[in-house]
Amino acid sequence: MLRFYFALWAAKLVAWFFKLRGDERDDWPGLLAIKLCPDFLARIGKPPLVITVTGTNGKGTTAALISNKLTAEGRKVSFNDWGANIYAGFAINLMRCVNIFNRPVYDVSILEADERTLDISMGQIKPDYILVTNLSKDSLRRNGHPEFIFDIIDRTFSLLGDRTTAILNANDPISSQLAKNSRRVFFGIADIHANPRENIVKDIAVCPYCGGTIGYHYRLYRHFGDFYCPSCDFKTPEAKYYAVSADVEKRTMTVLEDGQEQAYPLISGAVYNISNVLACVAVLRELNISREEISRFLETQQVTQFRETCKEYDGVKYYTYGTKSQNVSAASTVFEYMAKEPSVKDVVLLLDELQDRHHPTETLTWLYETDYEFLNAPQIKKIIVGGHMYLNHKLRLLLAGIPEEKIVCVEDEAEIPNYVDSEGIETVYVLFEIDFLTKARNMRDAIMEKQRERKES
Numbered sequence: 001m002l003r004f005y006f007a008l009w010a011a012k013l014v015a016w017f018f019k020l021r022g023d024e025r026d027d028w029p030g031l032l033a034i035k036l037c038p039d040f041l042a043r044i045g046k047p048p049l050v051i052t053v054t055g056t057n058g059k060g061t062t063a064a065l066i067s068n069k070l071t072a073e074g075r076k077v078s079f080n081d082w083g084a085n086i087y088a089g090f091a092i093n094l095m096r097c098v099n100i101f102n103r104p105v106y107d108v109s110i111l112e113a114d115e116r117t118l119d120i121s122m123g124q125i126k127p128d129y130i131l132v133t134n135l136s137k138d139s140l141r142r143n144g145h146p147e148f149i150f151d152i153i154d155r156t157f158s159l160l161g162d163r164t165t166a167i168l169n170a171n172d173p174i175s176s177q178l179a180k181n182s183r184r185v186f187f188g189i190a191d192i193h194a195n196p197r198e199n200i201v202k203d204i205a206v207c208p209y210c211g212g213t214i215g216y217h218y219r220l221y222r223h224f225g226d227f228y229c230p231s232c233d234f235k236t237p238e239a240k241y242y243a244v245s246a247d248v249e250k251r252t253m254t255v256l257e258d259g260q261e262q263a264y265p266l267i268s269g270a271v272y273n274i275s276n277v278l279a280c281v282a283v284l285r286e287l288n289i290s291r292e293e294i295s296r297f298l299e300t301q302q303v304t305q306f307r308e309t310c311k312e313y314d315g316v317k318y319y320t321y322g323t324k325s326q327n328v329s330a331a332s333t334v335f336e337y338m339a340k341e342p343s344v345k346d347v348v349l350l351l352d353e354l355q356d357r358h359h360p361t362e363t364l365t366w367l368y369e370t371d372y373e374f375l376n377a378p379q380i381k382k383i384i385v386g387g388h389m390y391l392n393h394k395l396r397l398l399l400a401g402i403p404e405e406k407i408v409c410v411e412d413e414a415e416i417p418n419y420v421d422s423e424g425i426e427t428v429y430v431l432f433e434i435d436f437l438t439k440a441r442n443m444r445d446a447i448m449e450k451q452r453e454r455k456e457s
Helices: 002-020 028-036 059-072 087-096 115-125 146-163 271-286 291-298 328-340 365-369 390-399 413-419 437-456
Strands: 049-054 077-079 108-112 129-132 165-169 183-189 215-221 224-228 241-247 252-257 260-265 308-313 316-323 345-350 380-386 407-410 427-433
Touching: 002 028, 002 087, 028 087, 049 059, 049 115, 059 077, 059 108, 059 271, 059 291, 077 087, 087 108, 087 115, 115 146, 129 146, 129 271, 165 271, 183 271, 215 271, 241 271, 252 271, 260 271, 260 291, 271 291, 308 437, 316 328, 316 437, 328 365, 328 427, 345 437, 365 390, 380 390, 380 413, 390 407, 407 413, 413 437, 427 437
Parallel strands: 049 108, 049 129, 077 108, 129 165, 165 183, 183 241, 316 427, 345 380, 345 427, 380 407
Antiparallel strands: 215 224, 241 252, 252 260, 308 316
């Protein structure tokens, strides 16, 4: 116990110094706490409510919505919203929630959690709720295969037993099979006529129980939809929170819950964000927050700026749009959105694997599992690629059937603004690594500045 208190006091002191110098979100105090006391996460006091949000995609957006709502209610909420979603980030998050005597002074801890280490971390923290947004193909180097991650998360629920409620995606034939010995709550979406495209990689193709080929009454995107196995009783579970309709143009959905329907605003027109908002609604309703109150709250929300920002100049909208390189499902879903979004556009790819710059050749397989074919759309006028992997991207774009005259590749990213069109387009999308938001914003602003120079010359 003395070791724990020494770790807590030392980490709080270091965190105070970091806050003074403007580095409040640095992970170092959390790393120090765990180094000094390896079972720090188990020993530290917990606030009355601990919610964990995990899954391959959507966890950041969903966790932010939940945090925003609970904060708006006046609750003191600790949220690791800067992306530190493993041990050190959890340590800092929970350290904020207690005083120097390890007594809780916050009401809620929201933990956006990387699924790769969930069993070890959550086995110590023991949250009240774990929301799993979905499970899909992720980084081969880090996460291997969805089945590997499934086993880690399922082991987590086995460790926690019935003390933790699982909130699961009924439309996901993978993650919906989790936590069979826990209390489970499902959210799901009806057929909204999303007309998804076929993907190169199918994250699940055969029934996990009998090996039969999985069928769908309808799909939403990728492998998510109303699934069934014709050879056994494997099928989409019944959802307590069921989006019976969604209007992406008006940005609203109607959710059926216990025989009552309620309209909720959407934060964007993307299908995957319908699922994110629905997951948020499911969590908040489980906390007994009224439907009407949640609906009013969602009217004030938008996609977090870590994922999407927009500026406009001379009638053209300039977006930064978060895209995960090495994450096959996330990148393909964004590419499909680019193809379906109707504006005439230039697309800039800043997917240079900067986080793995010293060993980029290990992860080239993701390029060939990602659906670059979706970018072969008539409203995409030009695709501009920069960075040290520019030739790899060019080869993949050519193999996807995209005409070479539509592709511009430059090694020096500073040259990209010179090639973005100033006429005949309605939007410019800068697709960027989610860890490099500042870089993306600087690129967008440089493109806009080049357009100003052209107009004034």
